[in-house]
């Protein structure tokens with residue numbers, strides 16, 4: 175089941191190096207995309223306007239220009255501002271990631287490109303674009319705010335892409351309805367939008383939080399629910415409000431117990447925790463899937479999570495790993 179079609183997307187590859195261009199063209203064509211390429215020596219904005227691609231793969235190191243600056247111009251031009259951009263470069267260190275965010279880039283990949291990673295990122299970004307194009311104006315505004323908030327901490331290395339992909343595939347595994355999967359995907363964007371009300375000094379604090387700081391952070395679920403009121407017909411508000419409840423009633427904001435916690439909120443919190451554990455953060459290394467699953471199992475044993483659901487999620491991740499290992503052979 176593909177709820178967001180990514181077929182027939184057009185990609186413009188901008189790279190001065192012929193070998194890199196050819197490699198990307200071959201890989202992307204294999205995935206069924208329509209690919210156009212340029213060496214970046216002529217005006218890139220003109221090329222983007224002429225070709226109207228869904229996505230540009232843009233090298234940051236070009237002889238006459240800086241890819242980050244070009245990215246900024248594409249994003250600032252009203253004719254091309256909705257074009258998605260993946261920057262490609264030799265490093266994805268903190269400075270480069272900051273520049274990527276500042277220039278409006280959607281992602282930054284390191285060359286030589288990993289075939290599976292490129293394929294997954296491109297698919298995910300095209301799907302996000304299709305999702306965005308299907309939103310009404312209010313929804314687009316909320317998604318834009320959520321994206322801006324998320325990039326504030328330079329924390330999520332791959333923005334929402336991993337969480338969205340996890341939400342879709344686990345939703346399909348559980349045979350959820352199309353509408354429920356859509357709600358999980360919306361939640362991936364919007365669940366922490368309420369952190370807009372949390373000052374940076376609290377949100378990004380490295381040390382232990384005071385009681386009042388913890389209270390401020392915990393309010394993000396209520397603020398988020400309020401901000402997203404225009405979406406109340408969609409079934410996403412219960413996920414935003416309840417994604418920090420715990421199975422034994424020790425969570426917030428309503429101390430709901432067991433199946434009082436809305437089903438999609440139970441599912442979403444497991445996805446959110448797992449994704450945070452396996453992701454790299456400025457202050458921590460990523461855990462392996464096995465380590466992350468162990469932590470979820472510990473949380474279930476403590477009574478914080480629905481242990482049956484954690485069991486299903488564990489089976490799902492283990493099955494996905496077997497599939498991807500077979501795919502790499």
Ligand SMILES: [Fe+2]
Pocket residue numbers: 365366394417418
């Ligand atoms: Fe949250």
